[in-house]
Amino acid sequence: MRKAKNIFANIDYISILLYYLLIIFGALNIFASQYNEDSNTFFDFSKRYGKQIIFMIIASFFALIILIIDWKFYYSLSYIFYIIGIMLLIGVLFLGNKVGGATSWFNIGSFKFQPSEIAKFITALAVAKYYNGIHNKKISIYQKIKVYAFIGLPFILIILQNDLGTAIVFSSFLLVLYREGLSGNILILGLIIITLFICSLLIENIILISILVTISLIFILLSKKNKKEIIIIIFLLISAVGFIHSVNYIFNNILSDHHRQRINILLGKEIDPYGAGYNLIQSKIAIGSGGTFGKGFLNGTQTRFDFVPEQSTDFIFCTIGEEWGFMGSFIFCIMYVSLLLRILFLSERQRSNFSRIYGYSVASILFIHFFINIGMTIGLVPVIGIPLPFISYGGSSLIGFTILLFIFLNLDSYRLQILR
Template sequence: MNNQRSFFFNVDWVTVLIYLCLCTIGWFNIHAAVFDDNHPSIFDFSTSAGHQFIFIMSGLVIGTFILLLESRFLSALSPALYVVTILLLILVLVVGRGVGGNQAWIDLGGGFKLQPSEFAKFATCLLLARYLSATNVKVTDPKSFLIAGAIILLPMVLIKMQPDDGSTLVFCSLIFVLYREGLSSYFLIIGGLLIALFVSSLVFNAASVVAAVVIAAVLVVLIVKRNRPLVLKVIIGALVAIGFVFAVKPLYNKGLKKHQRDRIDIVLGLSQDKKHVGYNQNQAKIAIGSGRVWGKGYLQGTQTKYSFVPAQSTDFIFCTVGEEWGFAGSVVVMGLYLFLVLRIIHIAERQRAPFSRIYGYGVASIIFCHVIINIAMAIGVMPVIGIPLPFISYGGSSLWSFTILLFILLKLDSNRMGVIYA
């Protein structure tokens, strides 16, 4: 009895409450996105809303099962879980079903499909946490860094082959886990500068970007001229940056498909959308903007009701929130996500075991990345790459994988006071 009471009070119920709120918001908005006068009930199991209710209920069963597990098993099973997801990612390339141009689904029959890339996220976080928490493993050591990078890179390569660019991009967020564990901030700075150079090289001509790099390098050299090693690094960095600038256009033209380049060009204002490549995004912005401050009211969204926005119950579910609940409702949803991510970081920092802390940062990084990309895509500041909004978008694979991702952390946290060693 005491163990049961201890278990009950040790679970972070604040996080569970946020999870339930987001799932409920998702369920209601999915019903609005697919609403049909012939199927008006939100409990109609022939509709996407009915399916989502089943996913939510089964997700709660999965979450409860995880909370009842012995927490030591989570670390012990992480290599096996990782191997299974890698095998599934290989299998989907052979027998996978194409949806939206991506061969990312395994058909289970009865209208249900499994997306292995979603489950690869928590499996990768678990194995990464296990490896980085091992004795004598330091992310600052080149060998340890390369192994940690390989753990992240392997599922990324397989997912890119589907090709699922959105899920591939999400794995890049795990760099923040490495940063928390001691990776130099120079890696983040260099990554940010490369992104800025990439975008600048697309928007401006190469000569202008090179001139800006040279001017910036000269100014830095003048400031730190007494530090010769640093001056040398700046000069080498400037030369690498200049080489990167000239490589951007060839990489851009050969590395991305035409429809991907068209989407990026439209977002950056490099071309007009004469071929309606940005139709989805334009309709999404119209839907969100038409909601104004308080929204049009539940089930009253015209963009939603008449299916102007494709994939509105999945990738563009935030449009339904914006149109029917307005700016106020959008702020509430974004506030819940912000609270959730901050709560997860708080949970991660209070862990005694490095394994639990590292895993917690993996959870925060993946959820944060999903939210930022999905909302940025919906409001038109990022190109469309297709990525679900955690706990809100329609889909069993997405909801179950995020549930597992979160509830594993809740299980580890509930047992933190009993941890004696890592």
């Protein structure tokens, strides 16, 4: 633990300012999402907005403790934290409560706790520490497999909880690995798989396969009889055809009913305005009705009359769009992106691989949450139910993201002392 007089000596106050601007703005919009004439006080602790204030105080306490503790504590216990997190993820499968279709919550009296929220920062710590111990410039296949195992284990456990949204967030670590030298081909392969998956749902298999065969023949003709290239093209074609034939099985037998419905609605194959499509339709109406400058704070009709379900959690951006309008939403996005860019800037100035990789993990996790959450409210991605960090209602979410961010701010404050 560092001396009291040095606690705030090297802290990045810009990041802290942006953090508090975001959580205060989030609390205001949670209040707006539940406001009515009878709830005229912001400090009604029986309501969600009142509870969020308590969560903000608790999160601030955690932030202070995190900043006080010496950085070596986080580094030396990274693997221990990871093991504890994995044990909690396993435990919730057997002892957890089902909320919204996902068995991902521990209920202890009135206290609720979601282990998948801490899985993000414990995985980031473990990956950062492992990479920090790699001294050779080129990472071996064995080392790559080990890194993927660190990421894949919590991913699989969260999938088993039926929490697809949180599991997808772990794809953010691919961005970190790319920054650390992972081939861009992995990211391209991921995009190709997603594209083929979507096309397989929209286009008849025989037509899609015919298109791929035609494209493959063109590439074979352009390869100038290069046997190696021809073999690779044929292998990719066979793999693509096999994947296309497996899409229907994956879609109909592995994905849950509500995930299938949400994907179909996004792709325009279903409308269902009173069922699975209701959230998205009402979300678009709320955001669109805000216009350029919004209806004004506490004046959102879609918000006040509960047309948008989960408007204080997954659909909190609807409240922002309706009451603050395009300009308010734009300023909010600028503020959020400023925090992401600040984290990237701080990451690049780290002397330690551990601190840099952890910083990039923080930025990537927040970015994926930001992109997917806003994307699902405007119909760019399926509705998969993940919070908007620092904005959405929820104690586990706010405290988890606060810990994630402030561990990095702690590491940054020691950057002149950490050499590896």
